[in-house]
Amino acid sequence: MVFSRPWRALATGLAFLLVSMSPARAVELVVEVDGLSGDLEKNVRATLGILQENAERMSESRLRRLHLQAEADIEQALRPFGYYTPRIDSALTPRQAGWLARYRIDPGEPVRIADVAVRLAGAGQNDPALRKVAESFPLKSGDVADHRRYEEGKTRLRRRALSNGYLDADFDPAELRIDPAAGQAEILLTLNTGQRYRFGPVSLEQDILRPQFLTRFIPFAPGDDYEIRKLLDLQYVLDDTEYFSRVEVIPHPEQAVDGAVPIEVALDPNKRHKYTFGIGYGTDTGPRGTLGWDNRRVNSLGHRWRSQLKLAQVDASAQFSYLIPIDNPATDSLDLNGGLRETNVEDRTSRITSIGVARTDRDAPWMRILRINLEHERFQLDGSDEEETILSLLPGANWTYTRADDPLYPRDGLRWSVDFLAGVSPDATPYGQALMETRWVHPAGSRGRWILRQQSGATVADTLSDVPLSKRFFAGGDNSVRGYDYQELGSRNEAGLVQGGRYLVTASAEFEQLLWRQWGAAVFVDAGNAFDDTEMDLKTAAGLGLRWRSPVGPLKLDVAQPLDEPDAGWRLHLSLGSEL
Template sequence: MIALKQRRLISLVGAVALCLFGPVQAAEDEPLAKLAITGLSAELKAGLEKHLPVNQPACKASKAEVSDYFLSLKSGFRKGARALGYYDAEFTSGGKEVNGCWEITLSVVPGEPVRVISQFIEVKGAGLNEPLFRKALAEPPYKQNDILNHQLYDDYKTLLTESAETLGYLDAVFEQKAVTVDPLAYQASVNLVLNTGPRYTFGEVVIEQNILNDDLITRYIKIKPGTPFSTESVIDQQQIFQRSGYYSKVNVDVNVKNAKNLQIPVYIKLTPAKRNKYKYTAGYGSDTGARVKAELLRRWTGPKGRQVDASAQVAETLSSINLELTEPRENPDYDSLKYLTGLTYDTSNDVESTAFNFGSTYKRKVTDDWVQELYVNVLFDRTQDDGDEPDDSILTLAGGRLSKTKTNNEKSATTGWNVNLQLQGALDGVLSDQSLGQFKGSGKYIFPVGKGRLVNRMEVGYTSAGDLEDLPKSLRFFAGGANSVRGYDFEDIGTTNSSGSVIGGKHLLTASVEYEYPIKDEWSIAGFVDTGDAFNNWDDRDMKYGIGFGGRYRSPIGPVRLDVGFPEGHSGDATFYLSVGPDL
């Protein structure tokens, strides 16, 4: 018995090994027979090749194996030809051994195709006037005398069915669904009649969770009893709770079998996420040097859903401590009020700054997905330019931001754009020691060109204030770096003081054009031209130029970019940049 079990085990292991490694070995030791298909257009050939038999005979297959393959090949192609509208297709097969390997041929005469001469498509019932159905009816599967491709008919039926389910017409049924073919006349007629039946609505909404109070949970609920049912609303509701950050698992159950009087009860079960999230990182950045960072996110402090986000960073040139308290507002998915404070020590390049700030920001989403922020921020700052005395500032800044991003792919866009606008100011004597007004604007536009894409970027800054030396470093403009003018170090472009130190500018203008070309799988190469300057007078700007090239790898977390840039007139002075993250 033991020996028998051992033999069975060996056989099983051998079978598994054959499954895993056999085909590879066979592919290496026994090349497949050559197959040539003639007589077809490229489009028709591509359609029929989907019906090729799975197993193609080997070079040295027997005549019986080749004969069986011909039968299977013709049968599959005959079905495929009919599915594409060619009911009279003729197939002539042949084969011969050449240098010890079969060369198989299949000559196809498609014949005259069956064409659609009429189609009657109707939607009736309570959903007759739904825009989704109106749009489908305006775009029928065929035009007059189109070749009868059965896949188009099946896809259109699926479109109508899915539209009905999406809109809540869950009892929708086809009263007619037929394709009538006259193969002798090469003509076909299509009849589709969908009766939507009544529309279901949402019923009672029951929520199971134990961390937020009823008032806040109610503000998160967008599904209301009595409103029309739609699968899109169910998905949106699930995503709203997932975006909140409070829950690790969101289950929205809408069991149609429990519907009464066309009302579907909704049961939502919310599983809390871990209350605290810790994150520790170490790395290197052109703006910080070597750095270590610790972060804490407390997802909720109590039943009102307030969140705390704390971080501390120690770095060569930019160290900071920040604390934020976020409170959900009327529409918590889009509206929030944030209280923040922070301490920053910046020693990068020729300007050193120590700053403490506190303030609040109200954020909401407005028309057409624009994001609006209104804020008040009190800043205590000491800035010292290299070679000069330190300057202390107190500013109470009030301002607003407006932004929008539109993209076809959040991680690696081939088409998309974003816009970021900011306007802020302070008044001397109103908790401030000087008056100023400042505008910042930036934009990025990506679109396809040939096989690649063109990435365009621009940034503009304008400050109305007294002397540059009186401005805190955080309110000055600098150019240079991976996201500015490549070919120059971070914050290496700006006006200089009497000691020759770069101290920034009151205004900013940068632009970039980059072309990225795919080379293989997730890899691509890029070439770019950047230009920009930070200056105090628009008539005295001195635009610096940088050119270079780089490589791109589309990783699961977004593109990884490695660039090398050269400043204008200094082709031997290269600067390298490494960055990771979404394009927009």
């Protein structure tokens, strides 16, 4: 049968309509990308449209259209990495089980930076911090024209401008000009900083503390250059006071007048009273428990009260502190303190009643404490005829330096402290004492660390009996010479009882390796002793340990053997706490 031309056109249209209305046959698809690796391959695969759709729901016609689009997708995916002239060999071939889409890619030579012009304009054009960032722009002449590094440099420069108070900073122009034929690129970048804003008035929205006291926490004054870092410092320091349950520092640049930005500080009061309770166990102390009561704000001047009751097998105490913020209230305080303490260690006991005052000044990483205490101590060694009593006035000073990359689990850190003490008593001749402690943590490989510590102390006194028992040196225990019991080491009296010493030397070297998740192991050697003359009789012990990185700090289980006493058994040590 022969159709006329109009009927032939109608038949062709109906056939196409029937084909397009027929159900699409599922496609089984394998896509191969050859010639690339690393980020280039990842970005190509993430950009290829043929890989972004579900092959099981894709018709053959849709597959062919996506294959035709693939070369454009690949070119687009390579450009951010500086490749503008790739050679692409693509093929779509049927297989028994479906289709194979193969793309062989030669990215070609990358476009390289021929010239970099990063300029500053506006009030911040001579700002040293901005100039430093501009001069360290991550792309230099001869580098591959990597769009990611270009955007990184822009972001870093603008972020620094905003942090330094140039709140209107913007780029004009910001161009990465590419000439694929020449294989060259040019960067034209000008940051117009606009004016530099200043801090305006600060409103503290609270009614529990005197405004005159609270404003002493603010690390800037109206008229100072606006810096985001100082706003963060204010947020952190108010959080740390514990006066408030919520601290929100809100700048209002939209309300700025003549470049002065008003600052709003929204504060919700914290609960006045804080109660704490804890139980634990350590081989030095045995079972222990603590009860604490703090009054976070005694009055509108920010004074605090802290008290704690501690009960342990070898040590029981009741202590109080009345803290008065001074000078910089975030870091400096005057501490009026006192308490009772009783110590029972094997063959000796000590009971102390004390009252004192201390001044603490913190200027990270340093801390300084100046103190003076009045202590009444009664102590006795087993077998002695009577209890000794010494009333002492004890002025002292302490300096501590601390740095750590992590407060709970440092891999690189140092803690060094030196303490000076003088004792003046109507019951004994005066004495002086110095104690230095060092703890050093250093990384060893990706999962190990070295932990070194030392103590050295000396007391200048006519005789040991002039020094109260609590001020004498002892060694042995979890944080001293493991393998020996708590304060087991020291000079002995005529009855053979440990009475402490005027001198102290201890040292420890430990290697710790993280093995699996939060679990690790350690090997260590400790040495030291406390003695009453210049002849040192150092005791040495070695052992192994198990470590668990708990949420509250490292839990350490050690077994140690004294090397000087081969017949002595292994001693177990259990402790919790950071090395620094």
